[in-house]
Amino acid sequence: MFPRxxxxxxxxxxxxxTTTLRGIRKTYEDCSAVRAALQGLGVWFKERDVSMDMGFRQELRELLFVRARYIGGPEEVLRIHEEGGLEKLLDGLPRAQPGHLCDGCCGDRFLPCFRCNGGRKLVALTAAVRCPECNENGLVPCPLCR
Incomplete structure (x- = not known):
């Protein structure tokens, strides 16, 4: 039923x-609605915020995947949820702990780079070079919850 x-x-x-940028209101609201549906079902999920890391934008294909199967964009996911099918698709996946936030990032899933402190540059003896550890925003994935 769902393509692999x-x-x-x-x-x-x-x-x-998802995106946490609110520049395009409909996109932000669609992402928030699907996130809320998953949280309401209590399932643990990997959230990849394309506004926080260019790498996520490059791998982005659509919105929701479950067990290596593409489920759909916001309209399809919310329709499946309203029809009661989303819980069945998520059955057997790890459950989220209600109210639990990561001790490292408090749920943001990213932290300022430990090497350059988010500045994206390292100063060598003769020049400043781009930090190889962080993304374009000076962030690294949280090592505790990635």
Missing amino acids: RCPPGGENAAVIY
């Missing part, structure tokens, strides 16, 4: 691509 298309690390997980 696996995002990185999504073999046995729910993966959602």
Whole structure:
């Protein structure tokens, strides 16, 4: 029923691509609605915020994947949820702990780079070079909850 298309690390997980930027209101609201549906079902999911990391934008295909299967964009996911099918798709996946936030990032899933402190540059003896550890925003994935 759902085509097999696996995002990185999504073999046995729910993966959602979102944005926390509110520049395009409908996109932000769609992402928030799907995130709320997953949270309401209590399932643990990998959220990849494309506004926080260019790498997520490059791997982005659609919105929700479950066990390496593409489920759909916001309209399809919310329709499946309203029809009661989303819980069945998520059955057997790890459950989220209600109210639990990561001790490292408080749920943001990213931290300022430990090497350059988010500045994206390292100063060598003669020149400043781009920090190889962080993304374009000076952030690294949280080592505790990635």
